[in-house]
Amino acid sequence: MGAETGGQGGQRVEVLRYGAHPSQKVEVGGPERGAGGGAAPVAVLLHGGFWRDARAADLMDPLGADLAAAGWRVWNVEYRRTGSDGGGWPQTLHDVRAALALLGERLPAEGSADRPDRVVAVGHSAGGHLALLAAPGSPLTSVVCLAPVTDLADSHRRGLGEGAVADLLGPDPGEAELRAASPVAQAPFGLPQLVLHGDRDQRVPLEQSRAYAEAARAAGDPVELRVLDGADHFVVIDPASRAWAQARAWMEAPPQR
Numbered sequence: 001m002g003a004e005t006g007g008q009g010g011q012r013v014e015v016l017r018y019g020a021h022p023s024q025k026v027e028v029g030g031p032e033r034g035a036g037g038g039a040a041p042v043a044v045l046l047h048g049g050f051w052r053d054a055r056a057a058d059l060m061d062p063l064g065a066d067l068a069a070a071g072w073r074v075w076n077v078e079y080r081r082t083g084s085d086g087g088g089w090p091q092t093l094h095d096v097r098a099a100l101a102l103l104g105e106r107l108p109a110e111g112s113a114d115r116p117d118r119v120v121a122v123g124h125s126a127g128g129h130l131a132l133l134a135a136p137g138s139p140l141t142s143v144v145c146l147a148p149v150t151d152l153a154d155s156h157r158r159g160l161g162e163g164a165v166a167d168l169l170g171p172d173p174g175e176a177e178l179r180a181a182s183p184v185a186q187a188p189f190g191l192p193q194l195v196l197h198g199d200r201d202q203r204v205p206l207e208q209s210r211a212y213a214e215a216a217r218a219a220g221d222p223v224e225l226r227v228l229d230g231a232d233h234f235v236v237i238d239p240a241s242r243a244w245a246q247a248r249a250w251m252e253a254p255p256q257r
Helices: 057-069 091-106 126-134 152-158 160-169 173-182 208-216 242-252
Strands: 003-008 011-017 025-029 042-046 075-079 119-124 142-146 193-199 224-227
Touching: 003 091, 011 057, 011 173, 025 057, 025 091, 025 126, 042 057, 042 091, 042 126, 057 075, 091 126, 119 126, 119 242, 126 142, 126 160, 142 242, 152 173, 160 173, 193 208, 193 242, 208 242, 224 242
Parallel strands: 042 075, 042 119, 119 142, 142 193, 193 224
Antiparallel strands: 003 011, 011 025, 025 075
16 A cells, blocks of 8 residues: 655654555554664554544554654554544454554565564554454454453443444444454454553443453463553553553563464
8 A cells, every 4th residue: 555754743654554545544653673683573553532533543642652762663553433534343443454464564474584573562442442353363463452442242331432332333233243343252362462451440441351351361362461550541551651661561571472
């Protein structure tokens, strides 16, 4: 797909297009090579906002700047969202899969010395939901979920995000559709995962992450759940927070196999 160059946060970024819609794009920045001369690890950022067009990929710019400064190649993904942006189910998930496929096409072949040893998705809230569902068959090696939405049936019953699930799936989604769109019902995803969730989260209940971690482990996925004392829904995307420091340390540890 096409590419263009732009600026963001004082840094030069390359804008890659994985489709014709204006929202089907990725902003790519950060070093291509690591300190030792090898390929820099890659972080794929997926923003939240309950899948709605009121929020955009710039929510993840602070984390992207932090990761780029630490030597990561950053792919900050935009996707079609609900509202007037043309998103919904399953096209929003298809967009994330297409962005990951573009990344896979641009990476060196499996086994190459130039292929990065870590390609980590970092998804916040609805972005965590999309990261998990898009992971199978992608170049991702692990996923970091920051206060993720993992159970759309539960979210729909609770009316989370002021009815966000109805906006994504339609006003009266059936049980089969809710299961197909719920990571808790679709595990395993076949790669290591870190789930960070605050016990004071006011947008997505901690119970979802507890239930997801239990179900994913039972299905065979290596999932580490860390409950953040006193943390709300948004501290996990503050690069100055101890919550994000935990995520960074996990990402920078030797890759899990």
